[in-house]
Amino acid sequence: MYAFTLPLHLVYLLLPAWGVALLLTPWVVGWRELALWGVRAAAFWRTLLGLGVVGSLVLLGGLLWGGRDGRMLTYALLVATVGALAGWWRARRGRP
Numbered sequence: 001m002y003a004f005t006l007p008l009h010l011v012y013l014l015l016p017a018w019g020v021a022l023l024l025t026p027w028v029v030g031w032r033e034l035a036l037w038g039v040r041a042a043a044f045w046r047t048l049l050g051l052g053v054v055g056s057l058v059l060l061g062g063l064l065w066g067g068r069d070g071r072m073l074t075y076a077l078l079v080a081t082v083g084a085l086a087g088w089w090r091a092r093r094g095r096p
Contacts, residue, residue, distance in 0.1 A: 013059060013060075013063070013069055014056050014059060016055070016059065016075065016078060017052055017054075017055025017056045017058065017059050017078060017082070018052045018055065018056070020051070020055055020078060020079060020082050020083075021048055021051035021052040021055050021082060022048065022052075024051055024082060024083065024086040025044060025047045025048045025051060025086075026044075027086065027090065028047050028051075028086050028089050028090045028093070029043050029044050029047055047089065050085070050089070051082050051085060051086060051089075054081060054082060054085055055078055055081070055082045058074070058077055058078045058081050058082070059074060059078060062074025062077060062078075
């Protein structure tokens, strides 16, 4: 393995987790309150970081448990876990 392929493998391993987190973050924070910079941006970045880290842990656990990346069960657990966390987070903020 070449030296530059290891970072690419890590990026491709974690990309689905951060993609799902990026898609769910505006739903959790709220579209009207969505701001990437400024005072309200802290909620966006905190939510994105929390969902991304949980999703990354799910993917790494699936890699260790399944022996390889790309199993459909791992991706199903990723969507279920991050989606449930996002729903809980949204309910905790008092949003319907």
